[in-house]
Each structure stands twice: as C-alpha cells, then as structure tokens.
Amino acid sequence: MSSTGSLLAHLECRACGIEVPADRLATVCPTCSGPLFASYRLNHWNGRGWREAISGRAATLWRYRELLPVQSVKAITTLGEGLTPILALGAVPEAKEIEVWLKDDGTMPTGSFKARGMSVAVSRARELGVRRMYVPSAGNAGVALAAYAARAGLPARVYLPQGTPAAMERACLGYGAEVVKGGSTIGEAGASARRIESGGGAFDLSTLREPYRAEGKKTMGFEIWEQMAPDGMPDAIVYPTGGGTGLVGMYRAFVQLQALGLLEQLPRLYSVQPENCAPIVRALRDGKSQATPWEGAKSAAPGLLVPAPFGSERILEAIRESRGGGATVADHAILEAVGHLARRHGISASPEGAAPYAALEILLRERAVRPGERVLLYNTGSGIPFLSAS
Ligand SMILES: Cc1ncc(COP(=O)(O)O)c(C=O)c1O
Ligand SMILES: [Zn+2]
Structure with missing residues (x-):
C-alpha cells in the first residue's frame, strides 16, 4: 500500500x-x-x-x-516547492481592458518552475532504484536537477549548451553536479549527452523522455485552480514554450480536475515562442498535428531555444483541446517586458518568463483574448541569473 x-x-x-x-x-x-x-x-x-x-x-x-x-x-525529495504567489498586475498600459494576473514561479527553490518537475521526477526515480541521473538543459532544469540530486544524496551530471548564463553553470557546480558543455542548443547538448551516457547506467531526465517531470509540472494547473477557482478561473493562460512540458502538464491537471467534477471549463492555453524559434506556433497556424524542426533558431530566451520539441503532438493537443492558440514575440519585446515587469510591477522575470507579458498586446490585437477577460501570465523563472549577463 x-x-x-x-x-x-x-x-x-x-x-x-x-x-x-x-x-x-x-x-x-x-x-x-x-x-x-x-x-x-x-x-x-x-x-x-x-x-x-x-x-x-x-x-x-x-x-x-x-x-x-x-x-x-x-x-519525497522536497525543498518546499509550490504554492507560488498569483499577483494582480493592475493596469497594464498595453492591455488596459484586460484583467491581468501573473503566477510567479521565479520564487520557486532554484528560481524556476523546473523545480516542480525535478522534485517529482527525482523522488520517483529514487524510489524506483535510480542511483545516478543526468539531464541536458538550457540552464534552469540543470540547476533544479543539481539541487534535488544533492537533496537526495545522488550524483548528477548536467549537459549545458554553449551560451548558457554563467550564473546557471556556477549554480550547478555549486550544488555539486558535474557540468559538461557542448552544442549550441539543448537538442545538440541532449544528443551528445545520450552518446556519452549510453550504457553507463545513469538515468536520463530529459523533457518528456521519462514520464514524471510532466507530473510535477501538472501542479502548476492544480495551484492555479486551487488559488483562483474560488474567485473565478482565468479565461486564458499565457505560457512560454520551449520543450512544452509546462503546457502539457497544466492541460493534464485541468483534464483530471474535470474528470473529478472539480472544474467545468478548461482555461484556454496560449503558447508564446520567440519569433526566430517558433515550431509550435507555426504548426498551430499551419494546422499540423506535429511540429517540424526550426532552421537557424535564435532567441534571447535560452529556455525557449528548442527548435524540435520532443512530443510536439502532445503540446499541440493541449493547446487545441483547450481552444487556445499561440503568439510569437521579438527578442527586443521580450527584453523590454523584462524591464516593464521589474519597473512597473516589482517582478523579477527571466526572458522566458517575461515573454507572456510581451505577448499580451499581440493576443489582444489579434482578438485571441478579449476585453473584460481574466488572463493569467505565467512567469516561469527569476531574472536574477541574468543580471550579471546584462
Ligand atoms: C524559465 C523558463 N521558462 C520556460 C522554459 C520552457 O519550458 P518548457 O520546456 O516547459 O516549454 C524554460 C526551459 O528551459 C525555462 O528555463
Ligand atoms: Zn507508443
């Protein structure tokens, strides 16, 4: 039992x-x-x-x-993760007619929503007998694995592409993980990780290549429901997409709550991607059920630099089944949104976490979100690791 x-x-x-x-x-x-x-x-x-x-x-x-x-x-391997604040943003000049809220996972242990998936996946891996783990990461997932592996007393190796913020590499090392650098995207870092680790007995915690990180991400949906349902669920949730487990996780939470009779209608899920790396938004617009790899990907948000997300069918399903959509944002708009969140609202956001704020104006213009609606932006990570780089 x-x-x-x-x-x-x-x-x-x-x-x-x-x-x-x-x-x-x-x-x-x-x-x-x-x-x-x-x-x-x-x-x-x-x-x-x-x-x-x-x-x-x-x-x-x-x-x-x-x-x-x-x-x-x-x-259970815990650092006290979860129940992060949901803040009212008040008047947002670019979207005055919308009631804007923000869930702030920049306040999670290790500074990002990645702690959710790693807490659950490391706990489950540990009870199933795993003794060593590795992950390719744009930074935040690596820091989270390093911390939770330390908490579990197990060794971990993190594969980071070149260009990962130096503060994130230092954080991985600080938690005692081994760091291997190589490749220019997380996909390339992942391919080399699987080559190096093949047959070595360490467990791969790559996005959607094991079943339990997505379960941890599901708690974003449970929290939004628990914190907001009493006063009104958001009509729409705007979320930055790289590997896509965030969206898939929230969708799974809402479907399970529906099955339990605890939620009537799913909030519409919107994916935000950088304009130079937008395989999911392109597949949505082209009516495809699967994304094709994005050539020449570039982005100011390292976590969104995923040209070929594994399991894209599931990401597209979550967006379509919830009657949501997508938007792309320019790098300069993402960086401007980082500044706006900090100066107007006192919120520290990473470029990924600020992307939904940048997308709000576009979604309103395209009438994806409508005046009078309640919209929740998801800040997935803190801006602190980026301070030394700017
Ligand atoms: C802060 C931040 N936001 C968003 C993402 C993308 O998340 P997902 O892989 O769930 O699409 C990442 C991934 O590295 C990230 O670090
Ligand atoms: Zn199958």
Whole structure:
C-alpha cells in the first residue's frame, strides 16, 4: 500500500494507446518511442473530499500527492516547492481592458518552475532504484536537477549548451553536479549527452523522455485552480514554450480536475515562442498535428531555444483541446517586458518568463483574448541569473 495515497495506476502512450506497468523504471513508449504519461484511478474517487483535504496541508506541491506518482512518503525529495504567489498586475498600459494576473514561479527553490518537475521526477526515480541521473538543459532544469540530486544524496551530471548564463553553470557546480558543455542548443547538448551516457547506467531526465517531470509540472494547473477557482478561473493562460512540458502538464491537471467534477471549463492555453524559434506556433497556424524542426533558431530566451520539441503532438493537443492558440514575440519585446515587469510591477522575470507579458498586446490585437477577460501570465523563472549577463 502506498504511504502517499497515490492513485497511480499505470503508464500509457497517447499515440499508440499501449499501457506500460508503472512499478518499474520507464523511459519512452516501447512501441513508438513517444512520451509515456501516468494514469490514475480516478473513477469513483471522492474529488470533493480531496478538495477539502488538501486545503489543510503544508503549502508545497506535495499537497496534491494522491494525483502524483510517488508511492512512498520516505522517497519525497522536497525543498518546499509550490504554492507560488498569483499577483494582480493592475493596469497594464498595453492591455488596459484586460484583467491581468501573473503566477510567479521565479520564487520557486532554484528560481524556476523546473523545480516542480525535478522534485517529482527525482523522488520517483529514487524510489524506483535510480542511483545516478543526468539531464541536458538550457540552464534552469540543470540547476533544479543539481539541487534535488544533492537533496537526495545522488550524483548528477548536467549537459549545458554553449551560451548558457554563467550564473546557471556556477549554480550547478555549486550544488555539486558535474557540468559538461557542448552544442549550441539543448537538442545538440541532449544528443551528445545520450552518446556519452549510453550504457553507463545513469538515468536520463530529459523533457518528456521519462514520464514524471510532466507530473510535477501538472501542479502548476492544480495551484492555479486551487488559488483562483474560488474567485473565478482565468479565461486564458499565457505560457512560454520551449520543450512544452509546462503546457502539457497544466492541460493534464485541468483534464483530471474535470474528470473529478472539480472544474467545468478548461482555461484556454496560449503558447508564446520567440519569433526566430517558433515550431509550435507555426504548426498551430499551419494546422499540423506535429511540429517540424526550426532552421537557424535564435532567441534571447535560452529556455525557449528548442527548435524540435520532443512530443510536439502532445503540446499541440493541449493547446487545441483547450481552444487556445499561440503568439510569437521579438527578442527586443521580450527584453523590454523584462524591464516593464521589474519597473512597473516589482517582478523579477527571466526572458522566458517575461515573454507572456510581451505577448499580451499581440493576443489582444489579434482578438485571441478579449476585453473584460481574466488572463493569467505565467512567469516561469527569476531574472536574477541574468543580471550579471546584462
Ligand atoms: C524559465 C523558463 N521558462 C520556460 C522554459 C520552457 O519550458 P518548457 O520546456 O516547459 O516549454 C524554460 C526551459 O528551459 C525555462 O528555463
Ligand atoms: Zn507508443
């Protein structure tokens, strides 16, 4: 019996429909190599009772533990992550007719939303017997793995592309991880990581190449619901997309809440990408179910420099099923938004985290969001690691 009360049932591949046992270590679908997702026993479970129970628990994402995969309380590897603030932005000059809110994951341990996925994935990997881990990263995921691996007492290696902010590399080293640098994008860093690590016995925590980081990201959706539903869920959520697990995670949370009778309508999910690396927004506009690799990708936001996101079908599904959409933003607009968030609102955002603020004006102009609507921008990371670079 699980001491967390987790309702985890099995893993499933959405592309070919097969089920895989969840009680042993898993990576991708054994049949089609697509991403695997956790499935839970939600039928006949008392969602309303759960709603009552979570409100009395500690303010971390582990308050949602029944809908997370970790079975043993002893395996939980936590730095107190979760329940980050949702702030009213008041009047935003570029979008006066919209009620704008911002969820601030810059306040997470290790400074970004990546702590969510790593807390859950490291906890689960640990209880399934993993002794060493690695991840290719644009920076934040590497820092998060380094911290949670240290917390778990396990060694970790982080593969960073050239051009990663120096503060993030130093943070990885500071937490005791090994750092390997190479390649110009996270995709290239990932390819070299898999080559070097092949057969070495360390576990790969790359985005969507193991099933549990997405479960941690799901807690963004649970928190938005818990914090906002009493006064009104947002009509739209605007989120920066690189590898896409953030959007996929939130979508999964809202679908599960719907299945439990705790949420009527899904907020519309909008993906924001840099104009010189926008494979997801292009696929949306072209009506494609899969993204094609972006040639010559460039961006001022390193975490959004993902020219060929793995599992793009699932990202596109989350956006379309929620009746959302996408927008691209120029580098100069992203950097301007970093300044606006800091000076107008007192919020420290990384370039990725500021991209939704830059997109607001465009989404309003394109009538994707409409006057009178409640819109939640997601700040995915703190701007502090970027200060020394600017
Ligand atoms: C601060 C920040 N925001 C957003 C992203 C992109 O997130 P996702 O991979 O969920 O699309 C990253 C990825 O590195 C990031 O570091
Ligand atoms: Zn499959």
